[in-house]
Amino acid sequence: MAMGSGRNGGNLKNAVVALLVPLPSILFYLCFLSNCGNGTCTGLWKWCYHHPLLLVNALFFLNVNFVFWLLSHVQSSHWMIDLYWTLIPVMLVHYFASHPLAHYNELRSWIAISLTWIWSIRLTHNYLRREGWQLGVREDWRFTDMRQQYGKNWWWVSFFAVYLSQQIFLIGVCLPLYVVHSVDEALNMWDLVAIFVCVSGIVIAYFADTQLHEFVTRNNELKMSGKSMVPNLEEGLWRYSRHPNYFGEQLWWWGLVIFAWGLGEEWSLVGSMVNSLCLAYVTKLVEERMVKQEYRAEAYRQYQKTTSVWIPWFNTSVKKDKNM
Template identity: 30%
Template sequence: MLWTLFYIDLAIMFLAWLFATFNGRAGIVDVAWSACISVNILLCAWFFDSAPESLRIFLAVLSSAWFVRLSWHLARRYLSESEEDTRYANMRRAMGRFQHIGFLLFFIFQTGLAILFSYPMYALLNTDASMWQAWLPMTMIVAAVIMLIAFVGEVLADQQLYRFKQRLENRGRTMDQGLWAYSRHPNYFFEWLHWFAYPIIGLAAGLYVLWIYPILMFLFLYYITGIPFSEQQALKHRGENYRDYQRRTSMFIPWKPKTKS
C-alpha cells in the first residue's frame, strides 16, 4: 500500500512540477505536498477495513481536514502573491540552467516526505482491530482535543497574518498582534502540537515508534525548513523593526511578551 501511495503522490507532484515549469513559480510544491497527505489518509481509511471503524472515521475526518485546510491556505497564499517565494527563487538562481531537472528532483524528494509524514496515519489504520486495547476511545478523545486546539490555533494565526499583510499600511512592519504577540511563529507551534495526536492514539496499540514524529516535526520547523529561513528573511526585509520584535517575543512556544524598552 505504501508503494501505491508513493506512485499516486508522485503523479500529483509531477503534475505540480509541470505547472511550476510553465508558470515559473515552484511554491505550488507546498500545496501539492499537503494535498498528497490528505489523499493518503483518505485512501488508507477507505481500504484498511481491518482497523476499528471509529478510528477510520476519526482520521478520515479530523486528520484529513487538517491537511485539506493547510492545502487551501497555501493555495490562497500562492495565488495572492505575484512573485515567486524567496526560498524557491533562491533555489532557481542557484540551479541556473539546470533548474528544470533540479526542481523535478526536488518535487520527487517532496513525494518521499509526503510518504514519511503520512506514515503515522498509515500505521494506525494498518493495525488490526484485535491489536487495540479497550481504552482506544480514551486516547482518541485526548487526540481530538489536541487536534481541535491545534486546528483553531493555526487557523487563527494564519488568518491574523493574512489580514495583516493585506493592509497596505502594514508594508515593512512586523505582525505583533493577536497570537503573534506571544510567539514569533504561532503557526509552526500549532503545526507541531498537531503531531502529538497520532502517538497518543498509538498508545492503545503499542505503536510507540510514532513518538518520533513530534520530535521530527520540531527538528524540521525549528532547525531546518521553518523558523531559520523565516527569521532570516524577516531580518533582511524589516531589520531593526524585527529585531525589536525578537527581543520582546518568544520564538516558538507562546509566552507572555516582554515590555517594550
C-alpha cells in the first residue's frame, strides 16, 4: 500500500508539473492576441505580429529548451520531452491557425488540425501504455546512455543533445502545418494524397506499436514465471518490416509535406528530411542494442538477413517457401 501510494503521489506530481510547464508560453501568446489581434500594436507585440516563425521558435527556446532543461536537473531525468513530443505539434498547429497573419483554406485547416489531433492521441496513448500509465518513471534509454557517455559534462551537453535538437526536429517537421495556414488556395488532388498518406501512417504505426506492446507484455509474463522469453517479434507487420512503427511515423510526417507540396511550398520538406536521416541513425542504434542482448542476438541477426528495415516487404524466407 505504501509503495503504491508513493507511485501514485509521484505520478500526480509529475502530471501537475507537465500541465503547468507550458503555461508561460500559453499566457504570453494569449496576451499577444489580446493586444495585437487586429494588427494595431507597437513594441514587442508588433515584432510578434510580423514574425510568427521567429516568435514560436523564441517561445520554444525559452519555455521548452530552458525550462525543461532546468526541470530535468531538479528531477534527474529527461522524461518530459518524450511526452511533449506527442503534444507540441498540436500546440503548433493551433498557434499557426490562430496567429493574426494566418490566412488559409478553412477546410484544409480543419483537416490538418483534425489529423494532428488524431496522430497526437494515438502517440500519447502509446507512450502512456508503454510507461504503464505512469509519468516520469524513466527517461529515453538513449538519454541514459548519453548520460553515462558524457559523465560530468552531461549537465550542459544535455541542453543541446536533448532540447535544442528537439526544437530543430519539431519545428522542422511541423513546417508544412505553417504552410497550410499561410496559403489560401482551394483543395486539390495533392490534399487527397496527403490525407491518404497521413491516415495510412497513423494506422500502420498504431497496429505496429500495439503488436510490439503485446509482445513485450507476453515476454514479461514469461520472464516472471521463469520461462524462456521469445527472442524476437516476427508476427503481424513485424514479419514484413523490422521497424514498421518507424515506417508509419515517417509516412505521417511526409504526408504533411504533401499538403505543403500541393501548395507550391516544397521547401518545407527540409524538416521531414532531417527527421528521416536522424531516424535512420536511431534505427542503427536500436539494432546494435538488440544484438547486444545475448538471448536474442542470433535470432535478431537472422531477422536482419530476411526482413526489410523500414518499408514493409515480403520476407525472403517466404519467397523461398513459395519457390519450393
